[in-house]
Amino acid sequence: MSFREDLRARIEATGSVVSVGLDPDPDRLPDAVADHDLPRWAFNRRIIDATHEHAACYKPNAAFYEDADGWRALQETVAYAHGKGVPVLLDAKRGDIGNTARQYATALDPEGLDADAITVNPYLGRDSLEPFLSRDAGVVVLARTSNAGGADFQNLEVGNDKHLYEYVAQRCAEWDRESAADVFLVVGATTPDELEAVRELVPDLPFLVPGVGAQGGDAEAAVEYGLADGVGLVNSSRGIIFAGEDARDPSDYFSAAGDAARRLKRRLDEFR
Amino acid sequence: MSFREDLRARIEATGSVVSVGLDPDPDRLPDAVADHDLPRWAFNRRIIDATHEHAACYKPNAAFYEDADGWRALQETVAYAHGKGVPVLLDAKRGDIGNTARQYATALDPEGLDADAITVNPYLGRDSLEPFLSRDAGVVVLARTSNAGGADFQNLEVGNDKHLYEYVAQRCAEWDRESAADVFLVVGATTPDELEAVRELVPDLPFLVPGVGAQGGDAEAAVEYGLADGVGLVNSSRGIIFAGEDARDPSDYFSAAGDAARRLKRRLDEFR
Numbered sequence: 012m013s014f015r016e017d018l019r020a021r022i023e024a025t026g027s028v029v030s031v032g033l034d035p036d037p038d039r040l041p042d043a044v045a046d047h048d049l050p051r052w053a054f055n056r057r058i059i060d061a062t063h064e065h066a067a068c069y070k071p072n073a074a075f076y077e078d079a080d081g082w083r084a085l086q087e088t089v090a091y092a093h094g095k096g097v098p099v100l101l102d103a104k105r106g107d108i109g110n111t112a113r114q115y116a117t118a119l120d121p122e123g124l125d126a127d128a129i130t131v132n133p134y135l136g137r138d139s140l141e142p143f144l145s146r147d148a149g150v151v152v153l154a155r156t157s158n159a160g161g162a163d164f165q166n167l168e169v170g171n172d173k174h175l176y177e178y179v180a181q182r183c184a185e186w187d188r189e190s191a192a193d194v195f196l197v198v199g200a201t202t203p204d205e206l207e208a209v210r211e212l213v214p215d216l217p218f219l220v221p222g223v224g225a226q227g228g229d230a231e232a233a234v235e236y237g238l239a240d241g242v243g244l245v246n247s248s249r250g251i252i253f254a255g256e257d258a259r260d261p262s263d264y265f266s267a268a269g270d271a272a273r274r275l276k277r278r279l280d281e282f283r
Numbered sequence: 284m285s286f287r288e289d290l291r292a293r294i295e296a297t298g299s300v301v302s303v304g305l306d307p308d309p310d311r312l313p314d315a316v317a318d319h320d321l322p323r324w325a326f327n328r329r330i331i332d333a334t335h336e337h338a339a340c341y342k343p344n345a346a347f348y349e350d351a352d353g354w355r356a357l358q359e360t361v362a363y364a365h366g367k368g369v370p371v372l373l374d375a376k377r378g379d380i381g382n383t384a385r386q387y388a389t390a391l392d393p394e395g396l397d398a399d400a401i402t403v404n405p406y407l408g409r410d411s412l413e414p415f416l417s418r419d420a421g422v423v424v425l426a427r428t429s430n431a432g433g434a435d436f437q438n439l440e441v442g443n444d445k446h447l448y449e450y451v452a453q454r455c456a457e458w459d460r461e462s463a464a465d466v467f468l469v470v471g472a473t474t475p476d477e478l479e480a481v482r483e484l485v486p487d488l489p490f491l492v493p494g495v496g497a498q499g500g501d502a503e504a505a506v507e508y509g510l511a512d513g514v515g516l517v518n519s520s521r522g523i524i525f526a527g528e529d530a531r532d533p534s535d536y537f538s539a540a541g542d543a544a545r546r547l548k549r550r551l552d553e554f555r
Binding site: 078133135157163167170175178 | 306308344345346347349350351352353354355376377378379380381382383384386387390404405406407408409410411425428429430431432433434435436437439440441442447450451454521
């Protein structure tokens with residue numbers, strides 16, 4: 012099955028479009044995992060145990076695994092999520108040329124990291140994404156990111172009254188039709204009007220919507236415009252995995268993450 | 284000293300503006316390093332031994348180190364290059380937001396990878412690059428990349444008859460003035476006219492010019508337009524590190540890399 016159909020099955024089984032971002036910031040890991048050989052893996056395993064019933068996918072962020080132990084922790088995490096039946100989207104925001112892009116794309120191969128999908132940056136153009144697009148995988152292209160500075164270049168007008176992020180979205184719809192991969196778009200919940208604008212331009216592409224939760228974006232717009240034929244993802248990272256920092260009893264740390272994932276699932280479900 | 288001044292000193296000491304790209308593709312490593320515990324590190328060490336007299340900097344490409352052993356190989360490589368007095372530019376093409384960008388920027392810290400400079404992707408805007416710009420380091424921003432598809436978005440007109448890559452370049456000049464970092468630009472040698480156009484727009488920023496060598500770009504234009512007050516870099520990766528594949532005798536593998544680096548240094552020196 013394609014990534015899109017895998018994800019559809021998962022969303023139907025769980026009633027959830029929640030992407031749980033696995034950003035195990037070393038400065039924020041709880042004492043409960045500090046003595047483990049691979050603290051990030053120990054943390055992720057317990058987060059997955061607590062949240063998987065409410066997770067449409069897991070989205071580990073490559074930045075938090077870029078050292079020797081980190082890559083081992085990431086491999087264990089991907090395999091464990093798969094064991095729970097949950098697809099994995101590697102948030103790596105890759106964009107590079109030729110042989111380098113081919114190397115990055117091996118993260119999608121079974122003998123590599125075995126991720127089901129990956130985020131990519133469009134700035135280097137179509138050929139830079141070819142190694143990803145030629146795979147039976149999800150390719151999640153940055154269109155309008157959720158940070159304030161995202162407007163610096165993405166909102167430039169590039170002719171015919173269109174912003175760069177809209178032009179990128181339209182090109183992505185072509186790439187989706189022409190390629191083996193399922194193309195998704197990143198469109199931030201922090202700009203609901205822009206979510207709506209992109210949805211009108213590309214009715215068929217699912218979105219990954221960041222910025223709900225810690226960044227305060229609009230959950231209703233994320234669901235209304237983020238899903239295409241019922242498929243799409245709304246991500247929360249710190250709002251779920253570090254929810255336990257507010258728990259009164261340290262033993263409730265991980266169940267607090269499970270509660271946060273369930274609450275977000277239910278909040279989003281109101282609008283589905 | 285700043286990255287720019289470190290690099291100037293190195294260029295003056297070696298008479299070279301050659302950046303040696305360390306892309307140790309596992310499928311192309313010679314038998315001589317296959318039995319080593321960390322073949323990529325063994326390969327890089329011998330490449331550094333053979334080329335350092337002709338290297339203004341080393342540019343390891345993060346894609347080739349993204350696994351547990353890879354990060355160990357990369358750490359060893361950075362330390363070894365520093366031991367030879369050569370600055371290291373991590374070619375990672377990062378671009379991410381908030382806490383993620385902060386995490387990626389730790390590659391520039393002594394307790395991290397201790398790289399002297401890093402390549403970054405501008406698509407997410409100024410705030411996404413702030414953790415890099417706020418460091419005393421080199422921040423090398425993609426403007427016009429050397430691949431054919433680079434034109435897909437970078438050459439869009441964004442108002443006032445200006446291309447996106449030119450607008451990015453102008454913003455980078457502002458960021459250079461406003462920040463602690465030394466901002467450089469990536470501008471490919473495959474498009475000499477565009478090199479000239481960017482140089483006219485931003486007279487003070489040094490360029491990192493890829494695409495000379497394996498990609499067949501113009502060496503003369505790379506030097507003429509790539510240097511700002513004598514500082515800039517012309518990169519070759521495969522054309523140097525895999526030059527030994529054409530050696531008749533396997534024992535000449537690494538000296539062939541040294542010869543290739545020296546030849547490129549001399550070829551570029553004609554135009555300095």
